[in-house]
Amino acid sequence: MNSSTFTFSARPTRREAFALSLTQLLCTVLLLLSAMSPVHAAAQEKRLLVGSEWVWFTDYAYLIADWTLQASSDCLLEVGTGMKLSNNPRGSRKRFEGHIRTTTWGLGSIHVRSLTPSVSCMVSLTAGHVEPLPIYSSPCL
Numbered sequence: 001m002n003s004s005t006f007t008f009s010a011r012p013t014r015r016e017a018f019a020l021s022l023t024q025l026l027c028t029v030l031l032l033l034s035a036m037s038p039v040h041a042a043a044q045e046k047r048l049l050v051g052s053e054w055v056w057f058t059d060y061a062y063l064i065a066d067w068t069l070q071a072s073s074d075c076l077l078e079v080g081t082g083m084k085l086s087n088n089p090r091g092s093r094k095r096f097e098g099h100i101r102t103t104t105w106g107l108g109s110i111h112v113r114s115l116t117p118s119v120s121c122m123v124s125l126t127a128g129h130v131e132p133l134p135i136y137s138s139p140c141l
Contacts, residue, residue, distance in 0.1 A: 044127060045124055046126075048112075050071075050077065050113060051120045053113060054087065057110040057112060061106070062105075064104070065104050065130040066102075066128035067127055069100050069126075070123070075116050076095065076114070079111070080111045081104045081108055081109070089108075089109075
């Protein structure tokens with residue numbers, strides 16, 4: 001048998017390295033999601049003072065979740081959902097006065113800002129109906 005037929009490399013190929021990184025990320029997300037308690041999260045209400053900059057309210061990881069935001073009717077506000085990249089929410093963005101109901105899917109966070117110049121508003125966020133992400137047995141364990 002010719003020894004040059006078999007080559008062993010100590011370094012993985014780019015494809016193997018990418019697959020390994022993706023598997024590690026998936027395993028980490030699955031382990032973190034298994035530790036979340038959607039029943040406890042749904043009972044929380046959060047109140048924060050919101051100005052012209054985006055203010056983080058909460059992170060979420062649900063199959064689907066309904067949220068209610070309330071503020072005084074003299075404030076024009078914007079709610080952003082999804083991942084926040086480059087200091088802007090990259091999911092949906094909605095403007096509202098008074099109150100609004102919004103629905104989120106998957107992983108992300110909720111941010112709110114005031115669109116009324118030089119006015120800060122007290123905003124409350126309450127989670128409504130939530131459906132947790134299904135957790136399957138991990139191939140990593």
